[in-house]
Amino acid sequence: MVVVRAGLSPERLTLAGAELADVAGFDQVTLSELARRFDVKPASLYAHVKSSHELKTRIALFALEELADRVADAVAGRAGKDALKAVANAYRDYALEHPGRYEAARYRLDPQTAAASAGVRHAQMTRAILRGYDLAEPDQTHAVRMLGSVFHGYASLEAAGAFDHTDIAAQQSWAWTLDCLDTALRSRSTP
Amino acid sequence: MVVVRAGLSPERLTLAGAELADVAGFDQVTLSELARRFDVKPASLYAHVKSSHELKTRIALFALEELADRVADAVAGRAGKDALKAVANAYRDYALEHPGRYEAARYRLDPQTAAASAGVRHAQMTRAILRGYDLAEPDQTHAVRMLGSVFHGYASLEAAGAFDHTDIAAQQSWAWTLDCLDTALRSRSTP
């Protein structure tokens, strides 16, 4: 009897989980479903991940990393409003392209895991945007929080279909919102 | 043998579910746990709710309604920045007081349920804030979306503990953010 091994690994399971999340939703990511996709029994997965929670944590960390890479690419070589728009679009595009991964990125991590995650890069990069706006502390922290809220809130609501009821394009409102943010930040800047 | 009936009803189950969500998280709301709390067998609950999904939908609708009532109270008799701050605080306070219910309010509803929910009241009330700012369409819709994004984004991130790492109080950033929004909206108004 020829037995072909499935070639499982934490990395392959994480990636497969991320892909599953995008097509079926993050809450549909189960060890059972993943086992089915690898044509393997559920118990076999426990050799590679400790638990369902660990798998979800890995997917969350993967998504945070992937998103941080995109944002880093967006912010590189830009400043001011240009940087603001590029970063904002990086978030929004990721949420629209990969709704499951974006949802995963919001999976609740324990403090130490969060501290070691790409979450800190996200905060740093949002701060980088503000270099074009001359904000002193504590205004800078306030601004980081405001921007984070808008990025996350808009992406989250749009991905949830909250903007589907009006025929005004979400893209237009997004551009308008970013204009507003730029105005607001410049009005707070102290050159 | 004296048998005391538990006195179950869809309403009591919904309320108990909402309370459970607040203390344990919305994802911990299960029919089994609810049955335990009413000292009743899980199967008994199916006489009152069709499924776990229906229960969660009821909790979501309940939370949307309760939140809408608070927002309605906040916006009544206020205009402009006053209204903006009152409504914004209504959202934030609700999310902090009732994290589980707030999470429930974001439970994905099917389109027709959503259309009949208090979700539409939320959109109307956000529009009501803008009466103090003289915005014409499509700017008004853009502004509704921006405000919704900030309210939801900030509440969501703060409730998730995203602002716990810096010692600058979330309350301060919130006031600063609302100032920014007011500035931005006024810069767009056409009196």
Place this chain on the structure above:
DNA sequence: ACCGTTGCCTATAGAGCATAGGTAAATGTA
């Protein structure tokens, strides 16, 4: 006092999570 309805019960079954322990293929070693 009767009887239908209501409210909760038991029994049962399927799906996901998780652990224990087994076997065969792959790999290391002499």
Place this chain on the structure above:
DNA sequence: TACATTTACCTATGCTCTATAGGCAACGGT
């Protein structure tokens, strides 16, 4: 090349939650 170890996946089992079917006792109207 022969043997030992490790690796990769297996079966068996048990727990929890969801869900359905069918039963019985308490309640409420006549």
